[in-house]
Amino acid sequence: AKEAGRNNVQFYTPEVNAQHIRRLFIADGLRRALEQNELQLHYQPKIRAGCGRIIGVEALLRWTLPDGVHIAPDEFIPVAEDTGLILPIGQWVLKQACTNIVKWRAHANPNMRVSVNLSARQFKNQDIVSQIKKTLEDAQCPADALELEITESVLMERPDQVTSTLRTLHDMGIRLSIDDFGTGYSSLSYLRNFPIHELKIDRSFIEDITQDESHAAIVKAIITLAHSMKLTVLAEGVETEAQLHYLRNERCDHLQGYFFSRPLPGQALEELLLAGAEI
Numbered sequence: 001a002k003e004a005g006r007n008n009v010q011f012y013t014p015e016v017n018a019q020h021i022r023r024l025f026i027a028d029g030l031r032r033a034l035e036q037n038e039l040q041l042h043y044q045p046k047i048r049a050g051c052g053r054i055i056g057v058e059a060l061l062r063w064t065l066p067d068g069v070h071i072a073p074d075e076f077i078p079v080a081e082d083t084g085l086i087l088p089i090g091q092w093v094l095k096q097a098c099t100n101i102v103k104w105r106a107h108a109n110p111n112m113r114v115s116v117n118l119s120a121r122q123f124k125n126q127d128i129v130s131q132i133k134k135t136l137e138d139a140q141c142p143a144d145a146l147e148l149e150i151t152e153s154v155l156m157e158r159p160d161q162v163t164s165t166l167r168t169l170h171d172m173g174i175r176l177s178i179d180d181f182g183t184g185y186s187s188l189s190y191l192r193n194f195p196i197h198e199l200k201i202d203r204s205f206i207e208d209i210t211q212d213e214s215h216a217a218i219v220k221a222i223i224t225l226a227h228s229m230k231l232t233v234l235a236e237g238v239e240t241e242a243q244l245h246y247l248r249n250e251r252c253d254h255l256q257g258y259f260f261s262r263p264l265p266g267q268a269l270e271e272l273l274l275a276g277a278e279i
């Protein structure tokens with residue numbers, strides 16, 4: 001009883017209460033953010049390690065309040081998930097991304113792809129396949145211009161159920177990538193059954209790749225694993241030349257990170273593409 005009492009008291013500590021208020025504030029703001037154009041997509045280039053060409057971009061949400069304050073996706077995406085607002089927001093992201101990639105393919109780079117992050121809630125939604133199909137049609141976007149990034153933890157939560165959704169998306173011609181790979185304890189037997197194209201090594205392993213031997217070993221193992229399964233592999237969060245050299249040497253296919261470019265507003269990304277930038 002004493003323990004329970006203590007826990008009850010803990011609920012009312014100022015810290016917990018402040019967090020609660022912050023979440024209510026975010027949930028309330030998000031409801032209006034979409035309608036009031038407070039949400040924006042930024043695009044971060046993905047680079048082919050061998051030649052330095054831009055092969056695609058990842059669409060990343062940005063939220064700016066009317067007073068200019070930014071709220072980070074790591075803070076508002078979980079709230080959007082809990083409230084279900086991720087469904088209309090995710091639909092908006094898909095539409096924006098598909099519309100823009102069609103434009104950039106026509107003007108700048110005909111083979112480029114856009115990668116869109118799918119949250120757990122979106123992925124489990126029954127209508128996800130038909131929604132994506134319709135969005136592609138409306139934007140006249142070829143399916144192979146779209147890549148979906150789904151985190152390892154979402155896939156491994158219910159690996160049997162997700163396989164059929166993945167297969168449908170794969171058969172439509174959409175590319176599938178496992179995000180945050182290495183953090184979610186994939187079962188290798190499931191991994192073999194998922195119809196995926198790319199493993200995206202989590203930034204936490206790349207961060208200290210040149211100092212921490214165990215992380216370097218994990219990265220090497222993931223690259224070998226991917227290639228043995230005929231998958232491509234991307235390293236995210238590349239910030240230094242030393243990391244670039246290391247990853248290139250280990251035959252990592254694709255790279256992404258501040259060393260090449262931060263996520264950019266659509267207009268700035270378009271200028272980069274038009275400049276024919278080979279970073």
Ligand code: C2E
Nearest residue numbers: 060061073074077093117118119237238239257258259263
């Ligand atoms: P993520 O999908 O793992 O995205 C990678 C994050 O790393 C992004 O943060 C990106 O800006 C950041 N990043 C890229 N290169 C570097 C680097 O070299 N160094 C460092 N330190 N960071 C780098 P961001 O944009 O804040 O997004 C955070 C997370 O929010 C994303 O993680 C993703 O899980 C989620 N998210 C963002 N946009 C969307 C969206 O449209 N839909 C969904 N469902 N989730 C999204």
Ligand code: CA
Nearest residue numbers: 058117149179
């Ligand atoms: Ca991602």
Ligand code: CA
Nearest residue numbers: 179180202236
């Ligand atoms: Ca990631």
Ligand code: CA
Nearest residue numbers: 179180202203
């Ligand atoms: Ca992440």
